Amino acid sequence: MQRFIFRHKNSLMVVNIVFIVIGFFSHWVLRNDTLFDIAMMIASVVGVLPIALQAYQALRLKIVSIDVLVTVAVTGAFIIRNFEESAIVIFLFLFGAFLEQRTLNKTRSAIKALTEMAPESALRQTGDGEYEEVDVDEVEPGDILLVKTGAKIPVDGTVIFGEGSVNEAGITGESVPVEKEEGLKVFAGTILENGTIRVRADRVGEDTTFGKIIELVEEAQDAKSEAERFIDRFSRYYTPAVLLAAFVVYLISRNVELSITILVLGCPGALVIGVPVSNVAGIGNGARHGILLKGSEVIHAFSRTDTMVFDKTGTLTQGNPAVARSLHCRNGTVQPGLGPEEDLELASARSYLAAVEAESDHPLARAVLRELGEVPARQVENTRVVRGAGVVASVDGRQVAVGNLALMEKEEIALSEEAARSIGELERSGSSLVLTAVDGQLLFIMEVRDQIRPGVEEELRRLKRLGVKNLVMLSGDNQGTVDVVAAELGLTEVHGNMLPEDKSAFVKKLKEEGRTVTFVGDGINDSPSLALADIGIAMGSGTDVAIETSEVVLMNSDFRRLAHALGLAKATSRNMRQNIVIALGVVLFLFFSLILSDWMNMSIGMLMHEGSILAVILNGMRLLRFKKR
Numbered sequence: 001m002q003r004f005i006f007r008h009k010n011s012l013m014v015v016n017i018v019f020i021v022i023g024f025f026s027h028w029v030l031r032n033d034t035l036f037d038i039a040m041m042i043a044s045v046v047g048v049l050p051i052a053l054q055a056y057q058a059l060r061l062k063i064v065s066i067d068v069l070v071t072v073a074v075t076g077a078f079i080i081r082n083f084e085e086s087a088i089v090i091f092l093f094l095f096g097a098f099l100e101q102r103t104l105n106k107t108r109s110a111i112k113a114l115t116e117m118a119p120e121s122a123l124r125q126t127g128d129g130e131y132e133e134v135d136v137d138e139v140e141p142g143d144i145l146l147v148k149t150g151a152k153i154p155v156d157g158t159v160i161f162g163e164g165s166v167n168e169a170g171i172t173g174e175s176v177p178v179e180k181e182e183g184l185k186v187f188a189g190t191i192l193e194n195g196t197i198r199v200r201a202d203r204v205g206e207d208t209t210f211g212k213i214i215e216l217v218e219e220a221q222d223a224k225s226e227a228e229r230f231i232d233r234f235s236r237y238y239t240p241a242v243l244l245a246a247f248v249v250y251l252i253s254r255n256v257e258l259s260i261t262i263l264v265l266g267c268p269g270a271l272v273i274g275v276p277v278s279n280v281a282g283i284g285n286g287a288r289h290g291i292l293l294k295g296s297e298v299i300h301a302f303s304r305t306d307t308m309v310f311d312k313t314g315t316l317t318q319g320n321p322a323v324a325r326s327l328h329c330r331n332g333t334v335q336p337g338l339g340p341e342e343d344l345e346l347a348s349a350r351s352y353l354a355a356v357e358a359e360s361d362h363p364l365a366r367a368v369l370r371e372l373g374e375v376p377a378r379q380v381e382n383t384r385v386v387r388g389a390g391v392v393a394s395v396d397g398r399q400v401a402v403g404n405l406a407l408m409e410k411e412e413i414a415l416s417e418e419a420a421r422s423i424g425e426l427e428r429s430g431s432s433l434v435l436t437a438v439d440g441q442l443l444f445i446m447e448v449r450d451q452i453r454p455g456v457e458e459e460l461r462r463l464k465r466l467g468v469k470n471l472v473m474l475s476g477d478n479q480g481t482v483d484v485v486a487a488e489l490g491l492t493e494v495h496g497n498m499l500p501e502d503k504s505a506f507v508k509k510l511k512e513e514g515r516t517v518t519f520v521g522d523g524i525n526d527s528p529s530l531a532l533a534d535i536g537i538a539m540g541s542g543t544d545v546a547i548e549t550s551e552v553v554l555m556n557s558d559f560r561r562l563a564h565a566l567g568l569a570k571a572t573s574r575n576m577r578q579n580i581v582i583a584l585g586v587v588l589f590l591f592f593s594l595i596l597s598d599w600m601n602m603s604i605g606m607l608m609h610e611g612s613i614l615a616v617i618l619n620g621m622r623l624l625r626f627k628k629r
Contacts, residue, residue: 002053009050013094020087040083047090048074064239066267072243073263077602080256085602088263090587092606094261119188122154123147125198136205143198143201149194153186156203156210164195168311168556191206193424234271242266257602258594264592265605272374272613275577276622282572285626291565292553296576302535302552302566303573308468309507309529310483311521312475315539315559316489317450321363324431325447338372338444341523349443350376352395353436356402360382360391367448385409390435401437413437419445429484449481454559457489462563466570470515474529504528522560537562564627571626586612 005012023039026032047245051067052076062555077086080344117169123131125144136154139145144160144298147153153166165177167565168190180186188198198356205211242263250259286293313319323511328339328346338348357365373615383393390403401411405423408415413435415423419442426433426447436444460471472493475482479496486494495506507529510517519533521527528538536550537556554561593600 004092005049006051009094010098011049012046013098014089016043016087016091016357017532019043019046020091023084023087024351027085031255037081038082041078044078044083044090047087047094051090051093051211051384063236063290066239066272069239069263069267073260073602074261074459076256076260078514080260080364082257082602088603089522089606092194092603094611095610102355119152119154137342139204139433141202141204145199145201147186147192147197147199149196152189152191153188153199154207155188155191155201157186157201159184159186160200161195162195164197165193167191167193179342179537185251197621219482225508227457234268237265238268242579244466252619256443257407259604260602261594262591264609265594265600266587267588267606268583270583270586270609271580273613274583274616277617278572278575278623281620281623282568282575282626285623286565286568289553289564289568290558292555293562293565293567293569294553297574298535299569300576301516302518302569305468305518305535306568307470307472307510307515307517308401308463309472309474309503309510309517309519309533311503311519311526311529312473312477312485313450314522315486315520315563316453316456316473316485319450321367321432321448322449323367324448324449325426327422328446329416329419329442329445332358332418334416334418334422334445342627346443347547348398349436349438351609352398352400352438353402353444354378355380355395356393356400364434364448368446371446399439403434403435404433407433408435408442411437413440413442415442428480431481433483446553449484452485453559454490459560459563460491463566466563466566468566472510474506500528507532522557537565550571568623568626572623575620575623579619582616582619583612 018205019039021041023036023043026035026039049070049545052071055065055067055071058067070089074086074090077083077089087332088584117134122131122136122139123146124134124139125146126132131146140157143155143627145154145157150163157184159180161182162546163179163181165188166180167177168187179196180195184227185202186465187199188203188208190371238281238488245266246259246262249262250256253259268314275296282296282299283293289594312314325336326338327336327561328336328348330339332344338350348541350372354369354372354375357372359380378395379396383391385391386407389407390401392401392407394400394401394410401413403406405427422445423433423435426445431447434444434446435442436446463471471490472487472495473482473489473491473576474495474496475485477496482494495502498506503526505520507517511532511534515573516535517533518535518537519529520537520539521530522539526538530538530550537554538550539554541561552565556566590605592602594605
């Protein structure tokens, strides 16, 4: 019977309002007060059933809930034969609960959409090379899967054949499809918009990035903030206090209706629902934009950030060295660029350099090759690696030395005064240098350094506008390198030559100074600092341990999401406070109106009470549309 009543709660609300309409029709049109009372009695009895059952279940758990207040109030109104008040109060309460559930479901829609995106089946390669459709739970790491156009990718894996465009919005929040080809990674839950690929499963089931997103978001919804825990404690004592106050008022005044009105006015529904709805809406907005906020406690702490500490490589920079400046040397002078195409000697030198660098997989070599582009192939012979300095080789009978200044000195390469001055200036900037000499003559000077992530400078300005007073960078690179980055980005403070333990000690020192510290990083060596900071933010392309240690994750490693994340946290925290003020303000207004006026009654009180619940829900739902200004 209980299940039937709860399952048809909304239907009982409809029956309630139908009999209320019948009652008023009887009173105003038919002028039949007996039929009016009967209709209101039926409306009260039918409507109170789910409320009374919820009150009973709460009392069994020794909880005096809002349902208990309403049930007692309605029972009292019924006893004093105020059937109209009891019927209307019940309808308003049921209708408020209906709106509350409806709007809460909407706030959870972004998160629910994630779970609905989870793939259910996969095309797995069998021993004879054919493909069979299996349940996604049957896929194991190492299996080869076929993904066709329009299909969901069922696992985290590596493309081993084919190419296509993949929509990764469910993972990264980025709507622009990403081109995938052999050797690139793909994620479970993303959609292959065109093409056909074969994927080797690396992580399956709950171990996939998609599975972890769902798990983290569900944990975030369940986690309660300090504000929510306070409200839980407050409600535990507040509701019995309202019951006691109503009883005391009755003992003094012997006015049953006044006591019942106090019960109705004291309902704390808006206070109880206000903070959770803001929390869920904020987390839902973040999930839709590729930002994982692990709970409302995280949101509160993040919103108070006044100091933000960044790792350099992979966070502020791309972690992928590139040639920042190229110079060519002729007749003792130094000119920008790699020289004119029609200069045959320099053109040949470019191909010699490319041939030597092609022999290496060093990051600096890859950066030089990207800068050189397409050049004629050359035969490399007699390669000699000089540890910590560079490479010397024979290319088409020419002696080619590629490396740093130490190599040039070791190979006794003469440097003009202008070349030595240019090299000195570049070295002082902290950049890595790749020098190229052919047959004892210096021809090229290349400055190679890690490139700043796109949009970082503007994003840091946004963070300052959001109230972050101190922007600090910590790096294991030499101080000269980090000073250059700091000057370019306008950072408050920078420190180089720092080991992981130095970074965590620095974060600890900042916290001891009373700062609210957020640390942003992406590597294993960042994990101690991520864990120690008030808020740790991991770039989604970083290591699993960094993501698991952090409180906030930027899933597509897009630094431009950082200001959105902080702005969202501030808006959510502000929204929670607004809802608490609305809820308490309405309750105080109702009580003062009851004391100081004669127009306040049970029905008006319940109407305003339900209106306050709707107000805090609608206020919370604004967060679903939050966008970074």
